[in-house]
Amino acid sequence: MANGEAAAHDGHDHTPTGWRRWLYSTNHKDIGTMYIVLSMVSAVVGGLMSLLFRLELQDPGIQYISDFQFYNVLVTGHGFIMVFFVVMPAMIGGFGNWFVPLMIGAPDMAFPRMNNISFWLLAGALVLLLVAAFTQGGPGTGWTVYPPLSSIDYHPGAGVDLGILSLHLAGASSILGAINLITTILNMRAPGLTMHRMPLFVWSILVTACLLLLAIPVLAGALTMLLTDRNFGTTFFDVAGGGDPVLWQHLFWFFGHPEVYIIILPAFGIISQVVSTFSKKPVFGYLAMAYAMIAIGFIGFIVWAHHMYTIGFDVDTRAYFVSATLVIAVPTGIKIFSWLATMWGGSIDFRTPMLFAMGFIWLFVMGGVTGVALANAGMDIAFHDTYFVVAHFHYVMAIAAIYAMFSGFYYWIGKMSGRQYPRFLARVHFWTFFIGVNVLFMPQHFLGMAGMPRRIPDYPDAYAGWNYVSSIGAYITLTSTALYFYIVWKTLTSGEKVADNQWGEGATTLEWTVASPAPFHTFEDLPDMNVKEAAE
């Protein structure tokens, strides 16, 4: 990616070479690149896991996976890998590291060495998770790891313990990364670049980092409690000792709900940048967009029990969580309308990043409205733990968030590598992926409404039809993804060189003022941003 050809070295040490460049990296671009590579590798692993169980689910009866513990481990691994090792590293570690310093005119992150630790902790966490899957049966608990299934009585092997430790490392990686990003954004903006003139992508990363800082430690505490319950005789979640499994659910979802906003907020930021660039207009309502993200982040902390409607809450408790959850739709809707208003009256350029951004807007709304349905405690009695929930979160995460990642990839790959992606193949990728993921996940709404539970390897014959369709969608998505990796390879090896600003007048943020590929060191002299112009 960043080919390290710095335009001016003046007095600096040479760009490191060989393995030291990567293992000891303190460069935000190189670390960003490593995160993106890790994300791509993890996407293959996590995707293959889901392909295996989609193969099994294609027809009723058991065809390939008769070891149901292994089936559950696949489901669990798929969830953890996609959340912690695909989406978060790509958007926060990858695009965040690459473009936050560039967009604020900073030479690097506040703590370059801690940046390095964050990355390699995550790499270690990935290895641990994969080892856990094959250790003494592995963690067949789902990504939610509820006791008592995850307790020592029902998972006596070390798989769950290794999984807990993997999450501890990933959590530490994220907390350190969050501290780095917040400090960078608060303290290292170029002179004249006030908070209210920062690009919206930077705002999205700032809010995301704050959520990480507040939510991940709660997960860490809960994981530690589970670890000691399993191994050191504590009874946090053990009824016999006065504990309560429901406490795990509260702690997990207090982390888990902000986690999904951690996943989607950077996506919102990317979409703002892309829609603005390809409409050749600044985003409509900059302040509303920034404060909507803050509102979403804040409210996201007080809705966690909408994941727990069936545990026996009092009706008034459920009523509160229903209302608070519905409230989040308001700032989210403001963002959707603002993106549309940005496009309205703009000069739209339907390049591939814009296709994915427009796809995001529509598909995120689709996933969002099923979320509104689920927010209702009464409806959720029927929907809880069915494929309706699976369809909902895959629309917002596996479709919308991935669309934002692709949009960011196609938007920024020229800046990162200096090369143009193959335009025709990129459009083929867009359309095949669109068809694939919709064929894959739309039928799951119907399965859920018909009552098909989630996390099962086999099902009654009545569910056969839509399961077959959904599995076909999985194979189409797989083919599209294979095409995507070919596109990546083709771009890096033989794409033609791009201009510093390949997108023209619509691209107004600072990264487009440096060369493509971006030099190893940028903004060693801080740009003067003290000019009177409208906020980005």
Place this chain on the structure above:
Amino acid sequence: MTKVRSRNSRTAVFLFAIAGGMVGLAFASVPLYQLFCQVTGSGGTPKVASGPPATVSANTITVRFDANVNPALAWTFRPGQKEITVKGGVPVEAVYLARNMSGVATVGTSIFNVTPFKAARYFSKIDCFCFTEQRLVPGEEATLGVQFFVDPEIFTDPNTRDVKTITLSYTFFSAPGDKDSEPAEPAKQARTPGGDKLKS
């Protein structure tokens, strides 16, 4: 240190402190959660009272008694009476009978819960065998008493006016860390209704 770097360090320390504070809050949630359930009666957690209430009521309510044993504990455990009709505010004594059917002396602890959950805040125990561990030698049968009353406010609260029956449920477990009792099979946790079963 340059100005930016010292500002960065101070910001980082502040942010680390926040992260540390959140870990602390996670662990603080353990006693806080227990306290919350005790104060609000959430999840069927009954109250503990030191003595009878000030008011009584002529209204009556039926209290039924449920008993369960975790399979790892080789005891029988049953209520001494199926149900009692109580007047609001009047303390009543009920008994449970537990017998050790195994060949070793065992210590058991019990957890308890009340349904419907919303009635729990009006159900107060004055004395209960569940407050202490119970040790039974092989073959020993114990009569375990619980003294309780139902707060008369249950009749006037609009949320609970419809409650005619309250069920008090206990589950006995082998005391954690008890070396005497050997589980015959991997200990399976019996789930009583609800999920919030916290010992006082």
